[in-house]
Amino acid sequence: MATPPAVGATAFAPPTRFAVPGRIAVSGSAATTWQTATLTEIRRETPRAATFRFAVPAWAGHLPGQHLMLRLTAADGYTAQRHYSLASAPDDSGHIELTLDHVDGGEVSGWFHSVAEPGDEVEVRGPLSGFFAWPGDRPALLLGAGSGVVPLMSMVRHHRARGLTVPLRLLVSARGPEELVYAREYGPETTPVFTRSAPEGVPVGRLAAAHLAPLLAEAPTGGWEAYVCGSNGFAEHASRLLVKAGQPVDRIRIERFG
Structure with missing residues (x-):
């Protein structure tokens, strides 16, 4: 990948x-x-x-x-x-x-x-590769779509298994609940975004600035290190949203496929 x-x-x-x-x-x-x-x-x-x-x-x-x-x-x-x-x-x-x-x-x-x-x-x-790795030593904002959540889930699991206190947030995009990989494992650190179908009362739509705003607003002192993984289209879209919202360009790590 x-x-x-x-x-x-x-x-x-x-x-x-x-x-x-x-x-x-x-x-x-x-x-x-x-x-x-x-x-x-x-x-x-x-x-x-x-x-x-x-x-x-x-x-x-x-x-x-x-x-x-x-x-x-x-x-x-x-x-x-x-x-x-x-x-x-x-x-x-x-x-x-x-x-x-x-x-x-x-x-x-x-x-x-x-x-x-x-x-x-x-x-x-x-x-x-060490480029996309997260050692657990810095606040991490994770954005993934589809199977792009796989390396991000390794980070979430590591965070939980070691009881790390460094802030970590995950935003994961899927077409619908049935395509949400690892759905049984997500906790309060996770925000799902559904692009085609969603449970009743949950809005449907592509990842937008409104989804990122509350996560960026709660950035800890020193800000986030952002990790973006997904298709070419998702990686481009998500990284541009982050930059437009003020995330430093040199603190965005991107892994893409397709």
């Missing part, structure tokens, strides 16, 4: 080691090593998205917001590789989770949604 940063974002080279509050340091050398990941669980999130949990005993850890490279190898030796954001918070369980949309015609997502079952093995390499 990860791509180079765009509007208002300046990439930096990740350090060789990362420190996460309450978590072991992550070695940069892990990014070059393929490991076997065994599928242990599949959880349905929406009609078109599911979470896949893997056992990776030698996983070195990751920062919330990082991604990995996944490789499938067919019996005839054909391989397919894809980047996927990590949905799980960093922990010492030896497990990681990915949440994948079922993309029409997608050979990797199609295999996961139509063929994969617990016990299957794939290869993973990572974690990768």
Whole structure:
């Protein structure tokens, strides 16, 4: 999923080691090593998205917001590789989770949604990239749409698991309640925006300045570090709304797909 940063974002080279509050340091050398990941669980999130949990005993850890490279190898030796954001918070369980949309015609997502079952093995390499990572050390305003919420959920889960007191807010956009990934997990830190259908009494419409205003108004001293993830269209729209509302351009990190 990860791509180079765009509007208002300046990439930096990740350090060789990362420190996460309450978590072991992550070695940069892990990014070059393929490991076997065994599928242990599949959880349905929406009609078109599911979470896949893997056992990776030698996983070195990751920062919330990082991604990995996944490789499938067919019996005839054909391989397919894809980047996927990590949905799980960093922990010492030896497990990681990915949440994948079922993309029409997608050979990797199609295999996961139509063929994969617990016990299957794939290869993973990572974690990768430090640009979109959130170590839990700064106030974070998270904006995601569709499966763009995946790396942001890793941040939310990390925030909860470690009992961090640094402010964190999540605004997530979906077409309707049935397409809201991780709907069962959201708490008071989350504001949903529905663009096509919504529960009775909830307005319908695209992400707008009015949705951001109350979140920006409660910015802590020093302001927010904003993380935006979603399709090209959503990333452009959300980042422009943030800039227009006064969010410093150099404090907007963007990850996009599509």
